[in-house]
Amino acid sequence: MSVRQLLVLGTSSAVPTRRRNHNGYFLRFDNHGILLDPGEGTQRQMRTAGISATDITRILITHFHGDHSLGLPGTIQRIARDQVPHPVRIAYPTQGQTYFEHLRRATSFLDTDRIIAQPVGGQGSCPTGEDDLHISALPLDHSIPTYGYRIAEPPTWHLDPHELARHHISGPDAGRLKTQGHLHRPDGTTVHLHQVARRRRGQVVAHVMDTAPCPQAQELAQGADLLLIESTYLDQHQHLARAYKHLTARQAATIAARAQVRHLVLTHLSERYEHGQDQRFLDQAAQVFPGPITLAQDLDRIDLPPRH
DSSP, rough: OEEEEEEEEEEEEESSSOOOOOOEEEEEEEEEEEOOOTTHHHHHHHHHHTOOOOGOOEEEEEEEHHHHHHTTHHHHHHHHHTTTOOOEEEEEEEEGGGHHHHHHTTSSOOOOOOEEEEOOSSSSSSEEEEETTTTEEEEOOOOOOOEEEEOOOOOOOEEOOOHHHHHHHOTTTHHHHHHSSEEEOOSSSSEHHHHHHEEEEEEEEEOOOSSOOOOHHHHTTTOOOEEEEOOOOHHHHHHHHHHHHHHHHHHHHHHHHHTTTTTEEEEOGGGGGGTTTEEEHHHHHHHHOOEEEEOOTTTOOOEOOOOO
């Protein structure tokens, strides 16, 4: 049985708190294990959550501020130490190449050739994915080069047995039709896939971290089943969000509402809100976003919504 679940490793912003570790998220998506923005303490949080280095197939870095990347050296060294047998692709902003190289070999260790660097750049959508899972990146509006990511399952076709029977198609012919998209009949007619199957939209997860409101954030989130997005500030500190190019909970929810997101997950909270203000994030977001909202807590497990 496939698992599609977001494991939250950390939810604080620049400064960790007693109950919120630095950023870190792990997305289980069938046979993929995608580590997002590993901040300090990621290795320990992974161990607590039951995630091993072997579970990681990709790492996505939005930008090279410490709370989004200082867990990378330890993670890479753990991948090497555990002799992970498969390639682990690491996407990150091209403009941060120097930082990546420093973090990649921050200390002495017995290295591995399993790490594959995959820098992303430019102003348009930058594909980084594989055939069975499309991962693309778009630039966001932050104080240093920052990219958000869209993780999308390609659409699939499901054969309708009633339509197959009506067209007298069965056995290997049905498989060929699904693979090729059409089937030539002995009588000279052609049956096309859309005549006997329904198209099922793939699931989408969007990862939008440090940014001011911008069109690219909404583009990444468009129609997402789950949007993981920073909400560093409450309304009363909107001036700080503007100054440091971050989002308030209300602004994050506005992006989600405009993008018609199914489930909104707020994270990356400023340490100033440590004491009893969680509900205010939910309340301010709910004023503009009508769907389910989760304020992420460390070690939460958040299932992707059921498929349509």
